[in-house]
Amino acid sequence: MNKTVGTTRRAFLRNTALGSGGLVLGLYLNDAAQAAVAAQSPGSTFKPNAFISISDQGVVTLISKQPEIGQGIKTSLPMVLAEELSVNWQDVRIVQGDLDPIYGSQSAGGSTSTPTNYQDFLRLGATARTLLTQAAAETWGVPADECAAENSFVVHAKTQRKLSYASLAAKAATLPVPAAATIKLKSPKDYKLLGQRIGGVDNEAVVTGKPLFGIDIKLPGMLYAVYEKCPVFGGKVVSANLAAIKALPGVTDAFVIDGTANLNGLMPGVAIVAESTWAAFSARKQLKVQWDEGAAATQSWDGFTRQAESLAKQAGTQVQRKDGDVNAALASAAKTVEAAYSYPFISHASMEPQNCTAWWKDGRLELWAPTQNPASGQNLVVNTLGIPKEKITLHITRSGGGFGRRLSSDFIVEAAAIAQRVAAPVKLTWTREDDLRHDHFRAGGFHFLRGGVDAQGRLTAWHNHFVTFANRVMRDGKSVLQPGSGANLSGDEFPGRWLANCLIEQTPLECNIPMGPWRAPGSNVFAWVFHSFIDELAHAAGRDPLEFRLELLGERDLVPGTGERGTPYNVGRMRAVLKEVAARAGWGSKKFPRGQGAGIAFHFSHRGYIAEVAEVTVSKSGQLKVDRVVVVSDIGSQIVNLSGAENQVEGSVIDGLGTLMHPELDIQRGRIVQGNFGEYPLLRIADTPPRIEVHFLRSDQPVTGLGEPAFPPLAPAVCNAIFAATGKRVRQLPLSRTDLSWR
CATH class of the missing domain: 3.30.365.10 (Aldehyde oxidase/xanthine dehydrogenase, molybdopterin binding domain)
Incomplete structure (x- = not known):
């Protein structure tokens, strides 16, 4: 060791x-x-x-x-x-x-x-x-x-x-x-x-529980802080019972921080500083704040859903891709399919809640933070508090999970702002409720799809109207709607570049919900939508799902494109992993009884080419068990650490399944309803697949990462397997919203 x-x-x-x-x-x-x-x-x-x-x-x-x-x-x-x-x-x-x-x-x-x-x-x-x-x-x-x-x-x-x-x-x-x-x-x-x-x-x-994480930091004379923010995003403090809080045992100070209008930065709130975490948490329970909740207090998930359904009947405000004549192709198709897919906002839910220790002394700021993006955290402090960069030292601690949440730095600037008022090092610790209700969430979304196949069973038309979520921001002196991280649909996404008749359009839906990167941003939900709908079209065409996908990919080596997701798409690499996963899983060689089935999916994400087959059992009462998942990955010419690589794939499968099955956040009166794991369940050990088979194909390509690429194909592979087992399509996340029972 x-x-x-x-x-x-x-x-x-x-x-x-x-x-x-x-x-x-x-x-x-x-x-x-x-x-x-x-x-x-x-x-x-x-x-x-x-x-x-x-x-x-x-x-x-x-x-x-x-x-x-x-x-x-x-x-x-x-x-x-x-x-x-x-x-x-x-x-x-x-x-x-x-x-x-x-x-x-x-x-x-x-x-x-x-x-x-x-x-x-x-x-x-x-x-x-x-x-x-x-x-x-x-x-x-x-x-x-x-x-x-x-x-x-x-x-x-x-x-x-x-x-x-x-x-x-x-x-x-x-x-x-x-x-x-x-x-x-x-x-x-x-x-x-x-x-x-x-x-x-x-x-x-x-x-063995050694101190490694940000939450483990201890310094001589250290104080402890909590920070109460408005439950409605963008709300401000009107008044608070600060005098009563300061009089409580162990409390050394309590004060209001005005904050900024940046939803991903220093939000207004009330800080409580105490001699222990327990004293700070206890005092917070007696804190009474009058909030100006602002206009966002009228927003709700049900309201967003109604708006999306109304917007779907109109043309998209942004055309991301337009090839051929989709309406004509649909009109002449032998069979057409229409479907609406939706998914909610969800939290990162990392096990270590957000925390940061800060020490403001002699005009210098020292920080200890479990951050994914330390430079961004430093810059946020510089831009928000005006502390020169050369006066800031930032120590990177190990993080107890990130999944993109710690690319944001709000918890760092909060600790820094509190430290400026405290003559000692101070550790800010979020509660689990803070973590769930003040996350920078994975954006929800609504996809309204139409597709057509010809008499030979070939895909001839694809139309996706994506209603996404966006925050209003200032850009070049103008107020504009900016889609959240992972909530902007590229026209180069599969199968857009492969079809003669394709229309991909997008309509932003304004909200005050802060959004941020979430493991495999965009791909984590787009793969589920695209490869589930492709499966629907394969079934409508009477085609084997594997054969249908291989035909759709074609034989070209590279499919060109532009943009981050539009890097040249290596068809040969994707065909190779798709064929290999089918062979490894024995695709088409098994006769499943009713209630059991297999599904297949693939996705190109973060430079990785991944294909997965899932085998499931669904009881008549609708209980799902994922029996086996086979994964084949091409992430370049060299696996750096085989143990770590296998761990990342297995973790992606488990995380992908958990995200498919359980999490969702309801929004009512502009605030997140769920506050802890009792209301926001995660996957339990008993629900994990007993068999996860991990295989790597070596290609003569640059080495790439593996923290994200294996995540996106899991959800569509499982949902396609559910259809094979029960005849029921899953078009809404989480899976718990769909009745899987069958007769």
């Missing part, structure tokens, strides 16, 4: 100063082509752009710069460095890097951490290995090409002499950095570490 060290950046620089000789290498990730790798001579000051340090005691310290939110990046990215460095993994110590521009991007979202760092980290590790090899060659007086690095040693092949990295560190630190053209990366066939199953570096600390 590798040891993970929790430390501040300053402490790390102090503790790793190589006064007795050592090697430190750094890399500017924002200019990888001109990678600035600096060798440090003995006794010189450590340079803060370092990712690798090797002490003369043989300890290899690697900086993990990305936030760890459970996706395993704190293990996998250092593995990339260690592989090219040819180091013994047991010699490695991993330090979580704090926010520092020298590290380049430090955001964990969109499954980007691996693809944006992989090649850079290979080169960084290889450069360090090259210097160590050169140091050994010069020590022996032999050509460097006769030497090879392995397992934290450099070996001279002809004489079998070897020197440890510890003994070479001081000399390597004096050598000039080799030219980039001379750095040779290993062949993947020679990898010893990448592709293996490596346990998470924090696993032991997690299971």
Whole structure:
């Protein structure tokens, strides 16, 4: 088990100063082509752009710069460095890097951490290995090409002499950095570490309850805070019984924060600061606030639903794609299908509620936060409170789940605003009710679809009118409606680019509900809508769902497009995973009795090509059991950490099933109704599939991430299997709203 060290950046620089000789290498990730790798001579000051340090005691310290939110990046990215460095993994110590521009991007979202760092980290590790090899060659007086690095040693092949990295560190630190053209990366066939199953570096600390998370932070003299916001989004404080709250036991202060109009920023509210979390929570129960709830108090989910149904009868206000003549194609189709799909707002519901510790002292602000996007949090504090960026230090703690929620930084700016009024470090902790009712939610949505197939059973027409949710924002001095994160439908989404007659239109529905990224934004619901409706069309055509999809994909290698989702779509990769998952699952070879069935779906999301088959049993009374899920993924040429990759796919399946079955948030009088897990159930162990089979196809493509791509196909695969078992279509989420009973 590798040891993970929790430390501040300053402490790390102090503790790793190589006064007795050592090697430190750094890399500017924002200019990888001109990678600035600096060798440090003995006794010189450590340079803060370092990712690798090797002490003369043989300890290899690697900086993990990305936030760890459970996706395993704190293990996998250092593995990339260690592989090219040819180091013994047991010699490695991993330090979580704090926010520092020298590290380049430090955001964990969109499954980007691996693809944006992989090649850079290979080169960084290889450069360090090259210097160590050169140091050994010069020590022996032999050509460097006769030497090879392995397992934290450099070996001279002809004489079998070897020197440890510890003994070479001081000399390597004096050598000039080799030219980039001379750095040779290993062949993947020679990898010893990448592709293996490596346990998470924090696993032991997690299971034994060691302090790793933001909520674990404790500082001398620390105070504790809670923050009460208006239950209606955008509401303001009129008055509060502050004097009575200040008089309560353990309370040190209570005050109003005016906040801003930014729904995703510092909302107005009342802060209570106390000597313990319990004292703060107890005082909050006696807090009485008169709110100006504003216009949003009239909004409700039922009202949104009625508006969407009315808007569906009109033309969309935004045309996202228009090819051919959809109405004519539908009129001439042998069969047509119409369907309306809808899904609610839901919460991220991460197990660790939002929290942040802040210390305002001598004009400087120090923050400890479980954040997915530390730079965004720092910028929000700068823009909201006017504190210069150079006066802010942000320490990145491990997060107890993120799923996109911690890409937002409202909890950070709240803690910072409270800290400015407190002469001590203060930890802000949200309750579960805060977390559910003041989330930046996955947007709800309504899709009104029409499709047609010809006499040969081919899809000839597709029309999707998407009624989405949008907030009103100021842009270039104008008030405009901006769809929430993941609530903007690209015209390049499948099957838009594949059809001669396609109309994709969108109508924004104004709301005051704050929205934010939610695992696999957009794809998490679009895949369910598209691949469920495609299944409906396949059934109408009397076609096998797999055959229908393969025909629709066609034989072209690439389908061009524009925009984030409109990157060139590699048809060959998708056909390969679709065929492989069908073969692995035995698609079409089983005869299921009534009440059992299989469904298939695929989706291209966050650079990953994923196909899934789900097998289900539905009792006559409508009880669902997902018996088996088979997943085939193509995420490029190399799996970094097989254990982590399997974990991400299995987690996506379980999370996808839980999201399909249970969560929904009702909105009444502009506020979220549900407050805790008793009203917002999550998936239980007994409901998880007993068999989740994970397979990877290697392709000659760049390595990419896996935190999100396997999530989207699960819901349509299960719903299509439910139809195969019962003849019932699921067109509304969550699944609990559909009666699955059958006779």
